[in-house]
Amino acid sequence: MTDTIFALATPPGRGAVAVIRISGPASGRALAQIGATSLTARRASLRRLVDADHREIDQALVFWFPGPASFTGEDSAELHLHGGLAVIETMTAALLHTGLRLAEPGEFTRRAFENGKLDLSQAEAVADLVDAETSAQRDQALQQLGGALSRRYEDWRQRLIHVLAMLEAAVDFPDEELPEDVAGRARPDLDALLLDLEQALSESARGTRIREGYRIALTGAPNAGKSSLFNALVERDAAIVTPIAGTTRDVIEGQLVLGGRKVLIADTAGLRETDDVIEAEGVARARAWAAAADLELHLVPVDEPPPAVPDGVWLIRTKADLRPNDGVGISIASGHGLAALRAELTAAVVAATSGSEFPAATQARHAVRLRDAHQHLERAAHHLHEAELASEDVRLAIRALEAVAGRVDVEAVLDVIFSSFCIGK
Structure with missing residues (x-):
């Protein structure tokens, strides 16, 4: 990194202030060439800046x-x-005339990582903080930037190093006066670590839900009121609503905020058997989106018999205005039940994205490494009577955890991670 980079750090276009960032060994020389001399470190200095011709x-x-x-x-x-x-x-x-070059996306943060100012998980948090749209996303990114994720993984790593030391003692010094069954003494620590990683894996989706959005799918037969409810929840006419069955033929996604959490909601094609190739594709996409969603709302009008739905699927009775005396379900026309439904959805989203500890995975990359570490520890526990085999698996588990902070295996992911950053970060 011998070159010096610069980039506009504020959005392009007309504004009151534009900030240009510069980083690299030639920063001081470039500043002098544009007229910024006699500067005091970390203090604002008003200067008359000029071009190469001193204009x-x-x-x-x-x-x-x-x-x-x-x-x-x-x-x-x-x-x-x-x-x-x-x-x-x-x-x-x-600045180009002084010999500086324009920065690539994420290059400032990448340099911070490569110079040891941030670990890889903290660098990812910088991008998450820039992209944060909700208070929950902001809070999660700030905690990760502050080292919460790094500290959690470092604690596991240190405990694994202790286990590895006991196992390697049994391998390297079999004839020395070591405590009897030193490998067996590692089991309580290994079991405790396995339990911690299992718990982390069970709630690993929480961080992703906060970062990418909690997904809600609206399903049901044609004309069940899906598009009407979709428009009511996102508070705009995003989906076309007509009395004609099969109007919605593709998945229409919208975004809203519930309880400070980002929510992605999908209006889907009506579920029915059809010979229409286009509609059939829409039904297939509806089923696929619903299968991957965190919550499915299955809509059925109040004048139709309620079907059996799988556990975890919410049955929502629509068009309550058809039977106003029943007081059941929701009505887009009258507004009946909508506030209560929104409150119930908010509670469900908050419950699914809340926890006592900082989530162990906020990116898919973290979850993959967690699973790798857990699998290696399971094998180590199985082979604990063979200390040499167990040692290797513990070593691989440590390596998997270190990869989250960027201690090892980092080159393979750097370009992917930092290419998603905005220019100037």
Whole structure:
């Protein structure tokens, strides 16, 4: 990383302020070339910034962050310019003329990781915090950025190192005066770790639900009221509503916030047998979306007999205005029951995304490593009477946990992770 990068860190377009970030060994030289000299570290300095011909570009605030006490660990700076497009374009040209290059997506955070300022899970949290749309997503990202996930995995790692030490003692020093059955003495610690990982795996979906959204599928026969309920929940006319059966032929997704949590809800094609190829494809997609959802709401009008539904599926009686005296179900036309349904959905979403501990997996990558570690520990427990085999499996479990923080196997995932970042981060 001998080159120096820069990027616009604020959204492009007209604005009051535009921030350009700079990082790399030539940061100080580039600042001097554009007129930003005699800077005090980590304090705002008002400077007249110029181009290569010493024509004024802007009067701006300049912040100087000498490494390693910076976000990236390198010499860094920020230019707080007026947000006009002409100012941004002229400053970009001036910085390119000094020999700097435009940053790739996520390159600032990648440099922070590679310089030891963040571990890989904290770097992922930076992107999650930028993308956060709800208070729950923000809180989860802040905790992860603060090291909550790293500390949990490091605790497991240290305990596994202790188990590994006992097992390797039995392998490397069989003739020494070691405590009898030292490998067997590792079993309580190994069993406790297995229990912890099993619990973590059982709730690993919680972090993903918060980050990506809790998924609710609306299913039912044609004209059961799915599109009407969908529009009512997302509070806009997102789905077409007509009396014609089979109007919805594809999955229509909408987003809402319940209890501070992001929720993805899907209006699906009416479930029925059909010879229409297009409608049949819509029904297949409806079933697939419902199968992958966290919650399925199966809608049936109040004037039809209620069907049996599988455990976990909510039966929602619709068109309550057809039988107003019954007081059962919901009615989009009158609004009956909608507030109660929204409250019940909110409670379900909050319950599914709440827990006493920080989730052990907020990304699919974390869950994969958790499962790997658990499988290796199960094998170690099975082969505990053969200390050499058990040691190898414990070593592999440690390696799986270390991969979450980026201690090992990191090159294979760096490009994938940081390519999803926005420019300037």
